[in-house]
Amino acid sequence: MKVLVTGGCGYIGSHTVCELLYANHEVVILDDFSNSKKDVLQKIETLTGQKPRFYEGKVQDKALLKEIFESQKIEAVIHFAGYKAVGESVEKPLMYYENNLESTLHLLEIMQEFSCKNFVFSSSATVYGSPKSLPIKEDFPLSTTNPYGTTKLMIEQILKDLSKSDPTWNITILRYFNPIGNEKTGLLGENPQGIPNNLMPYIVRVANGILPCLSVFGDDYGTPDGTGVRDYIHVVDLAKGHVKALEHFSGLRIYNLGTGHGYSVLDLVKTFEKVNGVKVPYKIVERRKGDIAACYADPTKAQQELGWTAEETLEDMCRDSYQYIIQEAKREKSLK
Numbered sequence: 001m002k003v004l005v006t007g008g009c010g011y012i013g014s015h016t017v018c019e020l021l022y023a024n025h026e027v028v029i030l031d032d033f034s035n036s037k038k039d040v041l042q043k044i045e046t047l048t049g050q051k052p053r054f055y056e057g058k059v060q061d062k063a064l065l066k067e068i069f070e071s072q073k074i075e076a077v078i079h080f081a082g083y084k085a086v087g088e089s090v091e092k093p094l095m096y097y098e099n100n101l102e103s104t105l106h107l108l109e110i111m112q113e114f115s116c117k118n119f120v121f122s123s124s125a126t127v128y129g130s131p132k133s134l135p136i137k138e139d140f141p142l143s144t145t146n147p148y149g150t151t152k153l154m155i156e157q158i159l160k161d162l163s164k165s166d167p168t169w170n171i172t173i174l175r176y177f178n179p180i181g182n183e184k185t186g187l188l189g190e191n192p193q194g195i196p197n198n199l200m201p202y203i204v205r206v207a208n209g210i211l212p213c214l215s216v217f218g219d220d221y222g223t224p225d226g227t228g229v230r231d232y233i234h235v236v237d238l239a240k241g242h243v244k245a246l247e248h249f250s251g252l253r254i255y256n257l258g259t260g261h262g263y264s265v266l267d268l269v270k271t272f273e274k275v276n277g278v279k280v281p282y283k284i285v286e287r288r289k290g291d292i293a294a295c296y297a298d299p300t301k302a303q304q305e306l307g308w309t310a311e312e313t314l315e316d317m318c319r320d321s322y323q324y325i326i327q328e329a330k331r332e333k334s335l336k
């Protein structure tokens with residue numbers, strides 16, 4: 001299939017581009033580098049031996065979208081592009097609503113105009129809010145606690161309405177749990193600017209001596225060791241889920257992409273220390289506002305309907321994440 005990947009240079013997008021190419025799909029990337037670096041394109045080529053057609057620009061830009069659909073015979077779209085920082089979305093809600101909603105609306109309008117009606121959307125487990133029970137199934141009640149999450153939920157609603165109005169659309173909504181890790185060579189990975197908000201990017205920087213100490217946000221949750229529990233999923237497994245989604249289009253579908261296992265913050269720290277032979281100093285601090293105690297998926301639906309299962313272990317995720325930061329530090333040093 002010929003697939004347009006918006007945000008194809010980002011963390012999950014770039015891993016998915018590689019998996020699509022490995023599975024012999026043809027890829028066109030649209031990215032504005034707002035949260036990625038240009039060298040990702042070269043890295044994709046190094047890894048896959050292929051150079052996808054690339055367009056630099058914003059998904060909101062309808063003229064650019066038209067140009068892409070006029071010149072490329074796009075058969076399906078995987079839509080990753082969007083702002084995703086929870087804290088920033090609380091400070092700048094209008095920016096988040098404008099960017100995430102407008103880009104998706106423009107993309108869907110142009111797709112409709114060109115009769116391309118196969119769409120995969122990056123949603124998030126954040127749409128389950130604070131779940132009443134675990135593991136989380138796709139039909140659980142939905143709610144959000146911040147504008148970023150609300151954009152995901154609103155787009156899901158737009159997609160449901162679109163599917164109702166025109167059942168010839170194939171729309172697959174993928175709700176990601178907590179992606180970490182990276183492909184095995186350490187070439188592609190997640191490299192947020194400044195101080196990271198998410199746990200694994202923080203841990204690797206402490207292990208590498210860039211940051212002094214991890215703050216563990218609370219040890220008084222109702223979890224086995226008191227720290228927050230999440231369903232960490234290897235980004236390569238997540239990327240493979242998108243390939244499966246493309247190959248199983250059928251009307252409107254919604255899937256959890258998670259492993260089904262919950263690990264605490266301290267489980268992650270201890271596993272990371274063990275597999276990498278490093279120390280990750282940490283201190284317990286106050287809970288972070290808006291955090292929930294525990295969140296993990298029931299991934300049965302994706303297993304049964306897509307034939308997809310996460311395969312990588314927590315050990316793999318910890319090993320790969322550390323490899324990437326070591327390699328990236330070496331690459332940055334060699335450029336200086």
Ligand code: UD1
Pocket residue numbers: 086124125126149177178179197198199200202214215216217218227228229230265288290291
């Ligand atoms: C967060 C977002 C979620 C988003 C996801 C992307 C919130 C409320 N949720 O999920 O919407 O889709 O990132 O991956 O922000 N922790 C520490 N110390 C740290 C950082 C995190 O103890 O320095 C803990 C947290 O309290 C939590 C766990 O680690 O228990 C995971 O946190 P994080 O990686 O930020 O992901 P989520 O909060 O689950």
